[in-house]
Structures are given as C-alpha cells and as structure tokens.
Amino acid sequence: MSKSVAQSFIDLVKRSQLVEEDQLSKFLVSYRKTHGELPQRHEAVAEILIEAGLLTQWQTEKLLAGKHRGFILGKYKLLGQLGKGGMSTVYLAEHILMRAQRAIKVLPRNRVEDSTYLERFRIEARAAAKLDDPNIVRAYDIDQEGDTHFLVMEYVAGQDLHALVKEQGPIDFYAAADYIAQAARGLSHAHEMGLIHRDIKPANCLLDENKVVKLLDMGLARMTDDEASLTLDNNENVLGTADYLAPEQALNSHDADARSDIYSLGCTLYFLLTGHPPFPEGSISQRLMKHQTEVAPSILKERPDVPPTLLHICEKMMAKSPDERYPSAQDIDVRLTAWLEDQGRNVGDSGNSTDSDSDGVGSGILQRFAQSIDRSGSGSGSAIHQVDKKKKKSPPASKENDEEIGLAPLEEEHMPDEEAISLSESARTTDDLTAATHDTVTDGPHRSLIEEALEKQEAKTQRVAERFKSQPGEINPLRPPGYKGPSYGISPWVYIGITIGVVVVLGVILAVTLNS
Structure with a gap:
C-alpha cells in the first residue's frame, strides 16, 4: 500500500x-x-x-490537487505565482535549458478574444522592448503557446513600495528621496524613448534586495509617436489609478504627457512620507474630483519635521497645472540628488546603511571626494549596486484560477483536495528655507570638490538675492519690511550723545568760573 x-x-x-x-x-x-x-x-x-x-x-500544492498539465509554458517551467492583476497574472518561471529565473506575465485565456486587452498586452511588450535602464524592469520576449499569450520579463526579488509602506509605515526622508530619485531616472529614460507610463504608483515601483527601484507594468504606456491611440479607439478617456492620477489625465488620458507622470510620482512621494495617498477618502469619482480641485493636505500636519526642500519638491511635483510642475523627470532627479548630497548622502545609499542620522556638516564633500577616488581606481562607473548572487526562494503558493495557464486535473486518479492558501506577501541638517525654491547644481569648469562646494554656496546666495530683487512684491523672509540690515560696533548716536554731554559740562564749568 x-x-x-x-x-x-x-x-x-x-x-x-x-x-x-x-x-x-x-x-x-x-x-x-x-x-x-x-x-x-x-x-x-x-x-x-x-x-x-x-x-x-x-x-506540489497543484500536484496534490490533481493538476499535472500547464506547468511548462514554451521554454519555461512555472515555479510559482508572483501576483495577479485586473488583466494578467504574473508567474515566476525558470528557463528550462539556461536555468535562469524570469517573471512571466500571462494574459488570461478569456481575454484573448477581447481585441482591446490583447492589443494593450502587445503595446506593453513593444513599450518595454524599447527600454533598457537599470531602474526599469526589462522585457526579454513575447510569445504565444496555443491560445496563451505571455510576456517574459526580468525577475526582481523584492517588494513594491506600496507593500513596503503598508508593512513598515511611512519611511524616513532620506530613503523616500532616494527611491523617488531612482524612479525619476527610470521615468526619464522612458520619456526620452517616447513613452508615457500613465500608471505611476507605489505598487508599480519595485524595490529589489539591494534597494534599487525598478519601474514595472507598462500596460497603460502610450507611445508619443503612435499615430493611433488605443484609448481613443475604444472610447476610453480615463486610464490609470485614481489615487495617483494627474488632473489632466483624469479628463483625457490620451492628452497625458511627461508632466502627468511627474504628478503621479509626486503622489507616490506623498504616499511614502505619509503612509496614504493625497486623497484617501471617498469614492473613485470623489477622489478624482479632489485631484482636480483641492490641494492635498500638507505633509507637515503628519510629519512636522519634514525638510523644507523635500516638502517643496513634493508640492511642486503635485501642482495642479502641468506648467507649474517640474518640466522633466530629470529635473526631479537633479533636485533630489542635490538635496541628498547636501545631507552627506547619495542616491542608492539606502541599500548600504540603515543609519538615518546625518553624518555631519561637510560630510557630503568628503564622501564625494572618497567616491571620486574609488571611481578613478575601478573600471566601473555604475552607481547601481549589483544584486548579490543569493539563492532565490520560490514564491509562496497562492490560490488562483488554474484555467488561465491550462492546469488540468489528472483524470486517471483522484488526489486529495487542495487547501485554500491565500497569497502571502511577495516577497538633518535643517535646510535653508529659501534654498528650497532653487536648484543647487550649476555647470562650470572642473574644480576641486572643496572649491566646487564653496562656489555652489556662493552662487546659491547670489541667486537668492537676485530673486528678491526681480520680484519686489514678494516678502523676503530673511529681510522683512523695515529691516535695515545688521549693525556692527557702537552706534554713531552714542558718540553724538557723548559729545553733546561733554559740551554741556564744559559750558557749566565755564559759567561757574566766570561768575566767581
């Protein structure tokens, strides 16, 4: 037996x-x-x-449930389910010959006959194929096995930023700036290649084991050079996620441009700092309306110690008018990188240390100097840390519709029923307030790091002074009305008073002498 x-x-x-x-x-x-x-x-x-x-x-859970077909998809062997969305399911798979792990996005079979979903799936494949950046999940291939369509992508072990915040709560300021700067770099590359993501949100920002952020899910991306629009062809005016949707994108997704992605990225930064989207309450239509008409509650209400520069960057990214936002994702990267350097940190440092304290005044200069020596002595200039070659654990088992991948029961034998298993988790220096509204990076001839830092500070001071000269109607917080400037030494009025006193005394003495 x-x-x-x-x-x-x-x-x-x-x-x-x-x-x-x-x-x-x-x-x-x-x-x-x-x-x-x-x-x-x-x-x-x-x-x-x-x-x-x-x-x-x-x-084994599928096998114990009597399933034995559908584990092999083309050249890949399915190892587990990573997640499931509205229009696809993502599996962890292994190339049968190369033994390389990949993430495979499978379009459900019941969606294949829907031209809208199938075309959107192909658009994602074409969009991802154009991109090659360390901060974007790479796409390797698109294939079809019978009536199963699937996209082969880079597998990144880690968790998305939404899961991270839900698990740990709002994250520290430096890590938030680091992650958004990395996302901005990936977004900048996509925009340069003519792609608008249109669905930037924490759940689409994947954080790997070395704290490298990678953008994923180009399912709603729009190619700026496309003659036709999938959105218009199917009478769909709104695509995206309500909690992170730019005002203009909510009116017509076809009109979304790079600045729409910047708004969504700003809402993502807001989420990292507060633990919730800008407008978490209400129905979808109510939240969309709030994005149109209301200013998000200030982060200061929940985190009064938020650095002014970081607060200004987030608020500018979330400006209602596209013209008032940063013009490009690269500008966001530059601003956040400069702010981190002012704190003695660099983009990518979140993967190196868990210390959240400032290294002290001037530490950024010394750190950049040390890094310049390291770069000159090594053959690699990459700022992205390589993923350690660790043994990858298979993802936890989850309950899903087996028909999507063709898993079929073994007809000859009866196997025990599979127990339902739910999907488990995959996986300061105080800033100068006026500096928050100005860039700190300038172009110029090559200088030593010390000279460069001094020149930046001098240029910053000069720009602040020029700004308030060019906008006389604006109140300078450093020079309020009635301010006359600092005084040094003894006031001239003191000398005048002493002189008058001496003259009076001499006059009295002279009068007494003459009378006697």
Missing part, C-alpha cells in the same frame, strides 16, 4: 514534466539507499521533493 501511494505521486510528477526522469530516478535511488522506502502519504513525499530542491511549494 505504501509503495502504491508513493508511486502514484511520483507518476504524477513525471507526467507534469517538472523534473527530468533521469534526475528523479537518481534521487529516488539515493533516497532509498539512505532512508529506505518513501513515506505512505502524498504530502510527505511532496515535502521530501521540496527539501531536495526538485519541486516548489506552489508546484
């Missing part, structure tokens, strides 16, 4: 093609020599195969 029970599960594994027969046979021979016959229960045999690294938890 024991042998037949164990053998029935082994036969199921063979039919699934998840393990090569030679590899499975060698393992069984080795196991029997060491431990004897296999256990009597299917679950126990499955656990042994998991510990041996031959199967994943997700695979």
Whole structure:
C-alpha cells in the first residue's frame, strides 16, 4: 500500500514534466539507499521533493490537487505565482535549458478574444522592448503557446513600495528621496524613448534586495509617436489609478504627457512620507474630483519635521497645472540628488546603511571626494549596486484560477483536495528655507570638490538675492519690511550723545568760573 501511494505521486510528477526522469530516478535511488522506502502519504513525499530542491511549494500544492498539465509554458517551467492583476497574472518561471529565473506575465485565456486587452498586452511588450535602464524592469520576449499569450520579463526579488509602506509605515526622508530619485531616472529614460507610463504608483515601483527601484507594468504606456491611440479607439478617456492620477489625465488620458507622470510620482512621494495617498477618502469619482480641485493636505500636519526642500519638491511635483510642475523627470532627479548630497548622502545609499542620522556638516564633500577616488581606481562607473548572487526562494503558493495557464486535473486518479492558501506577501541638517525654491547644481569648469562646494554656496546666495530683487512684491523672509540690515560696533548716536554731554559740562564749568 505504501509503495502504491508513493508511486502514484511520483507518476504524477513525471507526467507534469517538472523534473527530468533521469534526475528523479537518481534521487529516488539515493533516497532509498539512505532512508529506505518513501513515506505512505502524498504530502510527505511532496515535502521530501521540496527539501531536495526538485519541486516548489506552489508546484506540489497543484500536484496534490490533481493538476499535472500547464506547468511548462514554451521554454519555461512555472515555479510559482508572483501576483495577479485586473488583466494578467504574473508567474515566476525558470528557463528550462539556461536555468535562469524570469517573471512571466500571462494574459488570461478569456481575454484573448477581447481585441482591446490583447492589443494593450502587445503595446506593453513593444513599450518595454524599447527600454533598457537599470531602474526599469526589462522585457526579454513575447510569445504565444496555443491560445496563451505571455510576456517574459526580468525577475526582481523584492517588494513594491506600496507593500513596503503598508508593512513598515511611512519611511524616513532620506530613503523616500532616494527611491523617488531612482524612479525619476527610470521615468526619464522612458520619456526620452517616447513613452508615457500613465500608471505611476507605489505598487508599480519595485524595490529589489539591494534597494534599487525598478519601474514595472507598462500596460497603460502610450507611445508619443503612435499615430493611433488605443484609448481613443475604444472610447476610453480615463486610464490609470485614481489615487495617483494627474488632473489632466483624469479628463483625457490620451492628452497625458511627461508632466502627468511627474504628478503621479509626486503622489507616490506623498504616499511614502505619509503612509496614504493625497486623497484617501471617498469614492473613485470623489477622489478624482479632489485631484482636480483641492490641494492635498500638507505633509507637515503628519510629519512636522519634514525638510523644507523635500516638502517643496513634493508640492511642486503635485501642482495642479502641468506648467507649474517640474518640466522633466530629470529635473526631479537633479533636485533630489542635490538635496541628498547636501545631507552627506547619495542616491542608492539606502541599500548600504540603515543609519538615518546625518553624518555631519561637510560630510557630503568628503564622501564625494572618497567616491571620486574609488571611481578613478575601478573600471566601473555604475552607481547601481549589483544584486548579490543569493539563492532565490520560490514564491509562496497562492490560490488562483488554474484555467488561465491550462492546469488540468489528472483524470486517471483522484488526489486529495487542495487547501485554500491565500497569497502571502511577495516577497538633518535643517535646510535653508529659501534654498528650497532653487536648484543647487550649476555647470562650470572642473574644480576641486572643496572649491566646487564653496562656489555652489556662493552662487546659491547670489541667486537668492537676485530673486528678491526681480520680484519686489514678494516678502523676503530673511529681510522683512523695515529691516535695515545688521549693525556692527557702537552706534554713531552714542558718540553724538557723548559729545553733546561733554559740551554741556564744559559750558557749566565755564559759567561757574566766570561768575566767581
């Protein structure tokens, strides 16, 4: 009895093609020599195969439920489910020959006959194929197996920023600036390649194990050089996520440009700092209306210690009028990078240290000097840290519709029902207020780092002075009305008073002398 029970599960594994027969046979021979016959229960045999690294938890749960078909998709073997969205499901897969792990986005079979979804799926593939940037999830291939359409992408072990904040709460100012600066770099590359993302949000910003941010999900991207628009072709005026949608994009997604993505990225920064989107209450239509007409509640209400520069950057990104926002994602990267350097930090430092304290005044200069030495002595100028070659754990098993990938029950045998398993988680120096409204990076000849820092400070001071000269109607917080400037030494009026006093005394003495 024991042998037949164990053998029935082994036969199921063979039919699934998840393990090569030679590899499975060698393992069984080795196991029997060491431990004897296999256990009597299917679950126990499955656990042994998991510990041996031959199967994943997700695979064994499907097998125990009697599923044996659909694990092989083209050149890939499915290892587990990473997530599921409104128009696709994403699986972790392994290239059968190369043994490289990939993320595969599968379009549900019931969507294939819908030309809108199929075309949008192809648009995402074309959009992703144009991009090659360390802050964007790469797309490698698009393929079709029967009536199953799928997109092969880079697999990034980590969690998205939405999950991070929900798990840990609002993050510190330096990490928030770091992550948004990285996202801005990826977004800048997409814009340069003629792509508007149109769905920037925390859930689409993936944070890998080295704290590198990668943008994903180009499903709503619009190519600026496309002659036709999928949005217009299907009478769809609004595409995106309500909590992060720019006012102009809510009116007509076809008119969205790079500044619309900047607004959404600003809302993402707001979420990182507060733990919630700008307008978390109300229905979808009410939230969209608030993005149109209301200014988001100030971050100061929840985090009164937010640095003025970071607050100004976030508020400018979220300006209602596109003309009042930063003109490009690159400008956001420059501003955040400059602010981090002023705090003695650099973009990407969140993956190096958990220390949130400032390194002290001038630490940014010394740190950049040390980095310049490191760069001159190495052959790589990359600012992105390479991912450690760690053993990747298979994702937790989740309950989903097996028909989407063609998993079918084994008809010859009855296997125990699969228990429902829910998807588990995948996975200061105080700023000068006036400096918050000006760029700190200027072009000029190559100088030493010390000279460069001094010149930047001098240029900053001069720009502040010129600004208030060119806008006389604006009140300078450093020089309010009636301010006459600082005084040094003893006031001239003191000398005048003393002189008058001396003259009076001499006059009295002279009068007394003459009278006597």
